Amino acid sequence: MSPIKLGCIADDFTGATALANNLVRAGMRVVQAMGVPAQPLDVDVDAVVVALKSRTVAPADAVAESLAALRWLQAQGAEQIYFKYCSTFDSTPKGNIGPVAEALMDALGTDFTIATPAFPDNGRTVFKGHLFVGEGLLNESGMQNHPLTPMTDPNLVRVLQAQCQRKVGLIDHKVVAQGAAAITAHIAALRADGVGLAVVDAVTNEDLVRMGPALKALPLLTAGSGVAIGLPANWGLAPSTQASALPPATGLQAVVSGSCSLATNRQVLAFIKAGRPAMAVDPLRIAAGIDVAAEALAWAQPLLAGGPVLVYSSADSNAVKSVQGRLGVEEAGAMVERTIAAIARGLVALGVRQLVVAGGETSGACVQALGITQMKIGTQIDPGVPWCHAASGVAGPEGLHITLKSGNFGTDDFFTKAFNQLSLS
Numbered sequence: 065m066s067p068i069k070l071g072c073i074a075d076d077f078t079g080a081t082a083l084a085n086n087l088v089r090a091g092m093r094v095v096q097a098m099g100v101p102a103q104p105l106d107v108d109v110d111a112v113v114v115a116l117k118s119r120t121v122a123p124a125d126a127v128a129e130s131l132a133a134l135r136w137l138q139a140q141g142a143e144q145i146y147f148k149y150c151s152t153f154d155s156t157p158k159g160n161i162g163p164v165a166e167a168l169m170d171a172l173g174t175d176f177t178i179a180t181p182a183f184p185d186n187g188r189t190v191f192k193g194h195l196f197v198g199e200g201l202l203n204e205s206g207m208q209n210h211p212l213t214p215m216t217d218p219n220l221v222r223v224l225q226a227q228c229q230r231k232v233g234l235i236d237h238k239v240v241a242q243g244a245a246a247i248t249a250h251i252a253a254l255r256a257d258g259v260g261l262a263v264v265d266a267v268t269n270e271d272l273v274r275m276g277p278a279l280k281a282l283p284l285l286t287a288g289s290g291v292a293i294g295l296p297a298n299w300g301l302a303p304s305t306q307a308s309a310l311p312p313a314t315g316l317q318a319v320v321s322g323s324c325s326l327a328t329n330r331q332v333l334a335f336i337k338a339g340r341p342a343m344a345v346d347p348l349r350i351a352a353g354i355d356v357a358a359e360a361l362a363w364a365q366p367l368l369a370g371g372p373v374l375v376y377s378s379a380d381s382n383a384v385k386s387v388q389g390r391l392g393v394e395e396a397g398a399m400v401e402r403t404i405a406a407i408a409r410g411l412v413a414l415g416v417r418q419l420v421v422a423g424g425e426t427s428g429a430c431v432q433a434l435g436i437t438q439m440k441i442g443t444q445i446d447p448g449v450p451w452c453h454a455a456s457g458v459a460g461p462e463g464l465h466i467t468l469k470s471g472n473f474g475t476d477d478f479f480t481k482a483f484n485q486l487s488l489s
């Protein structure tokens with residue numbers, strides 16, 4: 065194996081995919097690993113994104129997991145490390161962005177890194193150190209009411225300073241607008257001034273691309289997924305179809321959906337309207353002890369040869385609330401996740417090799433049920449949602465194509481579009 069160029073540590077699963085997607089689009093061949101792999105890498109790629117679930121765990125645990133990921137990435141030869149967090153900077157005064165960033169700085173022996181969640185394609189922009197979500201400031205975006213990480217201050221210098229031992233500074237838009245040389249000079253001045261971490265303004269993709277060359281010499285970057293678009297060029301890589309190449313698609317096609325988000329509900333409806341077979345899973349029947357997974361698989365088996373089928377628990381908010389009222393929120397969620405995951409596993413055992421999974425938590429459950437530990441990232445179907453290829457104990461040696469769509473992503477025709485795209489690639 066050749067050594068990897070960029071080693072990434074993401075603090076959650078879907079965020080890891082969004083970062084991988086941006087790197088692939090900018091020309092890198094990327095693998096996403098679920099957790100810190102137990103084995104050395106066995107494929108030739110430019111970058112690996114290790115997906116952790118460290119966003120809201122205790123800071124000491126987030127640090128320990130991130131350092132374990134760092135050690136594995138270093139063992140694969142990573143020349144630069146990228147710590148990826150949420151583009152709404154989800155954290156509390158205790159962490160975990162600051163403590164993880166500083167622990168990685170210590171481990172890498174570096175006195176300086178940047179911090180910017182800017183991702184203009186998704187409406188996240190940073191101006192004078194303040195984070196905007198769409199048209200408004202972070203603290204007016206709804207994030208101020210987040211149950212775990214309420215973001216009540218849009219000033220990221222202040223937010224990050226509260227989480228850090230080192231001094232936090234700013235590289236503002238006037239410097240960024242002047243380009244890489246000015247940014248490099250400003251970094252030197254901040255370093256001389258004792259600044260350890262600097263928030264960087266970026267309001268457009270051009271800002272992020274301009275930033276790229278100035279970040280080349282830093283051992284550690286901390287950011288949302290936006291900064292990724294300017295990095296592959298530092299290794300002479302340019303966008304190419306080769307970066308997103310996956311093995312040819314084979315086998316049967318299916319969609320499983322445990323997402324009740326508005327976009328997913330529209331996608332389920334569009335798939336049914338397009339005349340494709342679909343079966344609804346009723347949580348109350350699962351709760352009554354009926355083997356709903358076996359029913360769904362018996363229903364799907366004769367239909368699969370005729371094209372993609374859908375099994376869904378997706379429902380509107382009233383139906384979900386009524387089920388949650390009877391079964392409990394967590395109990396209902398876990399039960400449906402287990403059932404959808406068992407159906408995904410059964411479908412793959414029946415020969416499905418092109419699988420669309422809708423729902424963030426649902427995706428986690430399905431990936432686990434399929435024994436997937438690593439995915440090669442392919443072309444984007446819709447922003448933030450690429451096709452991937454993964455080995456799976458259930459699929460056999462050829463593996464399967466899988467796409468994990470979190471709730472509100474994707475156009476209404478996402479399900480059919482995804483299969484059409486795969487047949488063209």
Ligand code: ADP
Nearest residue numbers: 322323325377397400401423424425426470471
């Ligand atoms: P999203 O990405 O849209 O948030 P997730 O899969 O992350 O989707 O979360 C949806 C949650 O709702 C899961 O825990 C799932 O098991 C649960 N769920 C799905 N369908 C139903 C339903 N009909 N009633 C109650 N809970 C449901």
